[in-house]
Amino acid sequence: MDPSDMFFRLLASLCLVLLWSANASAGVIEGVGAKKLEVVDPVEQKPMDAVVFFPSPDQTDVSSIGPYEVDVSRSAPIGDDRYPLIMLSHGSMGSMWGHHDLASSLARQGYMVVSVTHVGDNFQDTSRISTAGAIYGRAMQISAALTATLDDPVLALHIDRERIGFVGFSAGGTTGLILAGAKPDLSRLVGYCAKRPDDRHVCEARGRIGVEGAELGASADARIRSFVLLAPLSVLFPTEGLKSVAAPISVYVGEKDEELSPDDNALALARDMQSEIRVEVVPNAGHFTFLAPCSPQMRDAVPAICADPPGVDRVELHRTINAEIAAFFTRTLAVAVP
Structure with missing residues (x-):
């Protein structure tokens, strides 16, 4: 046998042994823990609510948190391994618990997830909605939460800093695209709302964006390597503004979305994007289908976001x-091995 062939075979065998050893020593995940994260809003320098979901070796059950039934325990310890980190951005007027089932599911599969409540654009505080400060400030808030997580003396020991991703819903999709390097043209919303004045949550101001906070500008975050967008508000981005985006993107959009036009948003994004992008149109799904399945308390309090079109089983x-x-x-956050 050629000596070089023997060397490469031995090297391959060693890699397999190391991979097996790493998998064998990985801690067993039995449940999901949660920890409050201290974050300061970089725009107004005020506290910002954030929660970290993480894999736990302890078995956990469902906890009642406000109107939500969350698969998490706030007393569970964190696992011993290092985990990829996912940043999670809610839609306009949402909260950090709006996608709790996704966060818990990812934690059970070996991810750490940070979910924030965006200051100035949440269910309790709408002071920045329809302003440039809300659009640009959201991205800055995610970056601030990411930095706070990486600087946390406990969490930092369990984060794989080379494997950081992002999930954003609706306006959170705008946030994700800015973080990926896209440049929005805020004037595009006026033309969109002229065609679709009934898009209630986007076009209440007829597409006019207040200039407050415009000086913040778009700020990409190169630490985030991969993006998932759920029913994204992406009409703000012209083709030219997407040229700097290189990260892989996966998009889900509902076929029956009556809040945001799929053709003008997610599908147009897929047509204009030059980097890797995957788009799935979910049959019969509406805009709010991508929010966590509702508890009975949620269905009573906000039935509009809990009802799905016929034929949709949100849980399944x-x-x-x-x-x-x-x-x-x-796949997209895999670390290349030399």
């Missing part, structure tokens, strides 16, 4: 999509 659909999102991150 989320089970499928959550698994696909984990698989997407596993």
Whole structure:
């Protein structure tokens, strides 16, 4: 046998042994823990709510947190391994618990997830909505939360800093694209709303964006390597503004989305994007289908975001999509081995 062939075979065998050893020593994940994260809003220098979901070796059950039934325990310890990190951005007027089932699902599959409540654009505080400060500030808030997580003396020991991803819903999709390097043209919303004045949550101001916070500008974050966008508000981005985006992107959009036009948003994004992008149109799904399945308390309090079009089983659909999102991150955040 050629000596060089023997060397490469031995090297390959050694790599397999090391890979097996790493898998064998990986801690068993039995549940999901949660920890409050201290974050300061970089725009107004005020505290910002954030929560970290993480894999735990302890078995955990469902906890009632406000109107949500969350698969998490706030007393569970964190596992011993290092985990990829996913940043999670809610839609306009949402909260850090709006996608709790996705966060818990990812944690059970070996991810750490940080979910924030965006200051100035959440269910309790709408002071920045329809302003440039809300659009640009959201991206800055995610970057601030990411830095706070990496600087946390406990969490930092368990994060794989080379494997960081992002999930954003609706306006959170705008946030993700800015973080990926896209440049929005805020004036595009006026033309969009002239065609679709009934898009209530986007076009209440007829597409006019207040100039407050315009000086912040778009700020990409190169630490984030992969993006998942759920029913994204992406009409703000012209083709020219997407040229700097190089990260892989996976998009889900509902066929029956009546809040945001799929053709003008997610599907147009797919046509204009030059980097790797995967788009799935979910049959019969509406805009709010991508929010976590509702508890009975949620259905009573906000039935509009809990009702799905006929033929949609939100629980089963989320089970499928959550698994696909984990698989997407596993592939796109894989660390290349020399």
